[in-house]
Amino acid sequence: MNIREAMARYLPLIEEALQAALQTSHKTLAAHHGMMHYHLGWVDQRFQSKPAGGGKRLRPLLCLLACEAAGGDVQVALPAAAAIEILHNFSLVHDDIEDDSPTRRGRPAVWALWGVPQAINVGDALFALAHRTLGQLSEQDVPADRVLGATRAFHDTCVALTEGQYLDMSFEARLDVTVDEYMEMIRGKTAALMGLSTQLGALLAGAPAGRIGHFHRFGRMLGIAFQIEDDILGIWGDEALTGKSAASDILERKKTLPVVYALQSAVGERLRAIYQKRELTPEDTPSVLVLLEEVHARGYAKRLAEEALHQALEALAATGLGEAALAPLGELAALLQGRRR
Amino acid sequence: MNIREAMARYLPLIEEALQAALQTSHKTLAAHHGMMHYHLGWVDQRFQSKPAGGGKRLRPLLCLLACEAAGGDVQVALPAAAAIEILHNFSLVHDDIEDDSPTRRGRPAVWALWGVPQAINVGDALFALAHRTLGQLSEQDVPADRVLGATRAFHDTCVALTEGQYLDMSFEARLDVTVDEYMEMIRGKTAALMGLSTQLGALLAGAPAGRIGHFHRFGRMLGIAFQIEDDILGIWGDEALTGKSAASDILERKKTLPVVYALQSAVGERLRAIYQKRELTPEDTPSVLVLLEEVHARGYAKRLAEEALHQALEALAATGLGEAALAPLGELAALLQGRRR
Incomplete structure (x- = not known):
């Protein structure tokens, strides 16, 4: 089976x-669920069925592919895969409020349509439903120790997500x-959840502890590569493809890898002088880009992303499974790294 | 043992x-946890140890008292009690943002000190830590089916909380x-969590299903009585005792029971005329109070609260346990109903 299949x-x-996990039969709660369905890309803002880009479902796909590669039954891992995707979407709904980002996947963000109070609660509802969805593992024929291990890893990841988000904001x-x-x-903001995806896939397939560890590391390192690529796109990405305005990460003073690196380099002082301004305007971005160029910040970030991808693929190979079993995961990693180029 | 003991x-x-559940050893996360500790009433806004009113710990107390009344070991129920209190505090941190309430327990709310983005994330962190704390049940010597039952009830309550909050805001x-x-x-916003408290106490004590049901109902009906009393205080409460300005619920157009009742009564049309105004000012409150008085809305709400309390105590008696075992819970219910009079 290749990745397309x-x-x-x-x-x-x-x-x-996902749809089963986010359904309701209560008429009074229709709009509450409607907002969640909108965020997942199933309906428009009037709650009319209208598929839109609701995300790539990358994490649940990683989970199921890891489960299959490790010789498990993907049906068993499905509640975990759905729970992970719902958890990811909880974090996006809250991130958009926290970052004051009015759009998500080319459409208005939940908060931009229904206000911050409802959007906070929509995120909370997704968080609650993610846990309840994971709880379905114990209603299947899964050994209790695997359910327990999966639950513990899920809890730790939720905590790590909020820690990563705290650091991101404080930076x-x-x-x-x-x-x-x-x-x-x-590691908290991106790698933890992608690591959880492959970890739970392998764990629920009944893989031995060492092999679960390799799958976990594969997901985490892939997450790091993915995030650094995202950082690069946030500065040099094509607006039409990324769906957010070019260099928006500069205007928001995001401490992404190219900027963090440049701030510590020979141009650090000049870059700080710009970032210390009270207000950053689009007119400031060319001078920032020149400084980043001077120290080859893009190339530096690119190298680190490639190194992380390399480590991810090494971890995948270390699972000791056959090439055919691992092929879809390897292809997915390659697809990710090549996205939007 | 009486309630004071x-x-x-x-x-x-x-x-x-609670302190064990919310600790961190990571220096970089000190402020992240500091904000949680502030909300729990352990430190001041500079994160210096300074006990302040951090809440009455009513829900965990209900949980432990129900466990003890049902003949259980309170140590076993302690993770559930702590998880419930952390969950409650998650909802308060987010409620304060959603309601635009700048104070909580007589001090600035988390969002008023550190901004909305960090406050959203502090709430999320408490939500995540509540689940992880409940997960400690499976590390104790508790039969697996009880852990599973407790976990399922906890998940359902989290979902119910967000549904109640949605309704409250949409009203x-x-x-x-x-x-x-x-x-x-x-039922979602208040009763679900107080019902969970007594339900889990009895469940973890190993009570039979029927008795757990009575404890559950006791908590739920007590929660309903508690919320209606709170509604009454939100309109007629003494500012010095409630910590929020008198009649603040009127200015915020809160659909609390006295108002909902009056809107459906003979004064409904006149009341609607006031509530339809674009802006409500403190000058509007006397006319609202006169209309509520005209249909005895306070007495109506009071009767419903007393009826709910009566049903709570009936459910408590229906557990069939001895008077001595139930005394602390009965006394706690009486204390609650008499609070701030």
């Missing part, structure tokens, strides 16, 4: 599990963030 | 469990809310 087979399963006001601090932040 | 014994245990813009809709809202 795997996606054709698994994406509909994932979508079905905005700082100009002395180190690369080590940056790595700590993205 | 029970509080003297259990409140320190609860505080200790603000409406003038046709019925008493039935109001009851549905407070």
Whole structure:
């Protein structure tokens, strides 16, 4: 099975599990669920069925592919895959409020349509439903110790997500963030959830502990590569493809890897002088880009992303499974790294 | 044991469990946890140890008292008690943002000190930590089916909380809310969590299903009585005792029981005329109070609260346990109903 075949087979399963998890029969709660369905890309802002880009379902796909690669039954991992995607979407709904981002996947963000109070609650509802969805594991024929292990890892990831988010926000006001601090932040913010995806897939397949560890590391390192690529796109990405305005990360003073690196380099002082201004305007971005160029910040970030991808693929190979079993995951990693180029 | 003795014994245990659940050893996360500790009433806004009113710990107390009344070991129920209190505090941190309430327990709310983005994330962190704390049940010597039952009830309550909160917010813009809709809202918003407290206490004590059901109902009906009393205080409460300005619920157009009742009564049209105004000012409150008085809305709400309390005590008696075992819970219910009079 190649990655295209795997996606054709698994994406509909994932979508079905997500819809089952987010359904309600209570008429009074129709709009509450409608806002969630909007965010997931199933309906428009009047809650009329109208498919829109609701995300790539990357994490649940990683979960099911890891489960299959490790020789498990993907049906068993499906509640975990759905729970992970719902958890991811909870974090996006709250991130958009926290970052004051009015759009998500080319449409208005939940808060921009229904206000911050309802959007906070929509995120909370997704958070609550993610846990309840994971709880379905114990209603299947899964050994109790695997359910327990999956639940514990899920809880730890939820905590890590909020820690990563805290660091990300606290960095905005700082100009002395180190690369080590940056790595700590993205470990919580991005790598933890992608690591959880492959970890739970392998765990629920009944893989031995060592092999679960390799799958976990594969997901985490892939997450780090993914985040650094995202950082690069946030500065040099094509507006038409990324769906957000070019260099928006500069205007928001985001401490992404190229900036963190440049702030610690020979141009640090000049870059700080710009970032210390009370207000950053689009007119400031060319001078920032020139400084980043001077120290080859893009190339530096690119190298770190490639190194992380390399480590991810090493971890995948270390699972000791056959090439055929691992092929879809390897292809997915390659697709991700090549996205939007 | 009377309620004073029970509080003297259990409140320190609860505080200790809460502190263990919300600790961190990571220096970079000190402020992240500091904000949580501030909300819990342990530190001031500079994160210096300074006990302040952090809440009555009513819900964990109900949980431990129900466990003890049902013949269980309170140590076993302690993770559930702590998880419930953390969950409650998650909802308060987000409620304060959603309601635009700048104070909580006589001090600035988290969002008023550290901004909305960090406050959203502090609430999320408490939500995540509540689940992780409940997860400690499976590390104790508790039969697996009890852990599973407790976890499922916890998940359902989290979902119910967000549903109640949705209804509460959606009611603000409406003038046709019925008493039935109001009851549905407070079942989610208040009764679900207090019901969970007594339910889990009895469940973890190993009580038979029927008895757990009576404990559950006791908590739920007590929650309904508690919420209606709160509604009365939100309109006629003494500012010095409630910590929020008198009649603040009127200015915020809160659809609390006295208002919902009056909107459906003979003064409904006149009341709607006031509530339809674009802006409500303190000058409007006397006319609202006169209309509420005309249909005896306060007495109506008071009767419903007393009826709910009566049903709570009937459910408590229906557990079939001895008077001595139930005394602390009965006394706690009486204390609650008499609070701030």
